[in-house]
Structure formats: structure tokens, C-alpha cells
Amino acid sequence: MLAEKTDDLEAAGREGSDKRVVKEQKYILVQVALRLFHEQGYGKVKFIDIAKSSGISNKEAQSYFSSKEEICHLVIDKHLDNQTAQFEEINENSNPRQRLSLYLDTLVENSDSLITYGCPMTDLYFDMKREDKPLADHAAEILKQRLDWIREQFVLITRVENIMDLHERLDSAIHGISILAQVTGSKQLIKHQVNQLKSWIRSM
Numbered sequence: 355m356l357a358e359k360t361d362d363l364e365a366a367g368r369e370g371s372d373k374r375v376v377k378e379q380k381y382i383l384v385q386v387a388l389r390l391f392h393e394q395g396y397g398k399v400k401f402i403d404i405a406k407s408s409g410i411s412n413k414e415a416q417s418y419f420s421s422k423e424e425i426c427h428l429v430i431d432k433h434l435d436n437q438t439a440q441f442e443e444i445n446e447n448s449n450p451r452q453r454l455s456l457y458l459d460t461l462v463e464n465s466d467s468l469i470t471y472g473c474p475m476t477d478l479y480f481d482m483k484r485e486d487k488p489l490a491d492h493a494a495e496i497l498k499q500r501l502d503w504i505r506e507q508f509v510l511i512t513r514v515e516n517i518m519d520l521h522e523r524l525d526s527a528i529h530g531i532s533i534l535a536q537v538t539g540s541k542q543l544i545k546h547q548v549n550q551l552k553s554w555i556r557s558m
Contacts, residue, residue: 380418382408388429392474396481430492433475441503450510454555458548465541473532501525511558527551
């Protein structure tokens with residue numbers, strides 16, 4: 355009886371260990387895909403590239419995910435989770451003007467990445483727009499989430515629900531900075547544009 359219980363415990367331990375390994379490898383595949391999609395573009399990355407860069411065999415990776423599209427949906431979910439966490443951290447500041455300024459500061463902090471690869475969320479959406487409508491609709495949620503958060507800050511600043519196009523103007527400016535960063539390669543341009551937007555927000 356004791357031997358049987360010991361065998362059961364060992365089997366349960368192996369099963370638990372196997373599940374942890376699978377969970378960890380899935381996590382690695384998604385994180386690597388997120389990086390590769392940003393650096394190379396969704397269309398240029400193949401399933402085997404994700405597996406190889408993850409240090410996982412293609413056969414094993416295919417036992418976890420059926421396609422690159424399936425991984426991409428999880429990448430989009432990861433972007434949404436990361437952005438949610440970012441907004442929650444910024445929202446700890448009670449001043450909505452300061453919240454918007456803190457968000458704009460992240461553009462300056464990420465200057466190198468913006469100049470080299472562009473905005474990971476915006477670029478992913480446009481990649482999806484050309485490749486796959488369900489993925490594009492899913493990726494659009496990332497951009498909508500940001501637009502909605504920006505709108506919430508302007509509602510708090512102006513204390514009215516009808517804020518006209520203030521949130522759209524700021525979001526468009528953020529998209530524009532990302533594009534100009536790649537075109538000019540200028541960190542100073544990013545900093546200058548961000549400072550102008552922060553001055554505009556403070557003036558309200």
C-alpha cells in the first residue's frame with residue numbers, strides 16, 4: 355500500500371512538472387513572437403523562426419500551437435495586458451494632466467526602439483490589416499484601449515463628457531511621432547514633440 359502511494363505521488367509530481375514545462379515553453383514562444391513581430395514584421399516571421407529563436411524544436415512548438423496566427427492572438431493579448439498594467443500604474447497619479455504627461459514620457463524613454471522598429475502595437479495592427487481580418491480586429495483592440503484611456507483623462511481634465519476630438523488629436527500626434535521617429539532617426543525630434551504636447555495639455 356505504501357509503495358502504491360509513493361508511486362502515485364511520484365506520478366503526480368512528474369505530471370505537475372510536465373505541465374510547468376509546457377506552460378514555460380508556451381510563454382517563451384509568445385514572448386519571442388512578440389519581439390520578432392516587432393523587429394521584423396508579422397509577414398516576414400515564420401512559425402519555424404519563432405520556434406528556433408525560442409530554442410524549441412519546430413515539432414514541439416507545433417504540439418503547443420497549431421499556427422502562427424494562434425500565437426499572434428496571444429501576442430495581442432500580451433500587448434493588451436501590458437498596456438493595462440501600464441495604465442494602472444500611471445493611474446496611481448491622481449492628476450489626469452500628469453497621467454497624460456507620464457504616458458508621453460514613455461515615448462522619450464523608448465526613443466531607440468521607436469526609431470529602429472516603430473511602435474510595436476501600431477505596426478502590428480497594420481501588419482494584420484494586410485494579412486488577416488480576425489487578427490486585425492483583435493489588434494485594433496490595443497489601439498482602441500489607448501484611445502479610450504486618453505479620452506478618460508480629457509473628460510477628467512475638462513469635466514465634461516463631450517470633449518470633441520481632444521483624445522483623437524493627441525492619439526494622432528502620438529502615431530505621428532512614431533512615424534517621424536523612424537523617418538528622421540532623431541531623438542531630439544521625439545523629445546521636442548512630446549514637450550509641445552505636454553505644454554498643450556498643461557494649458558487646459
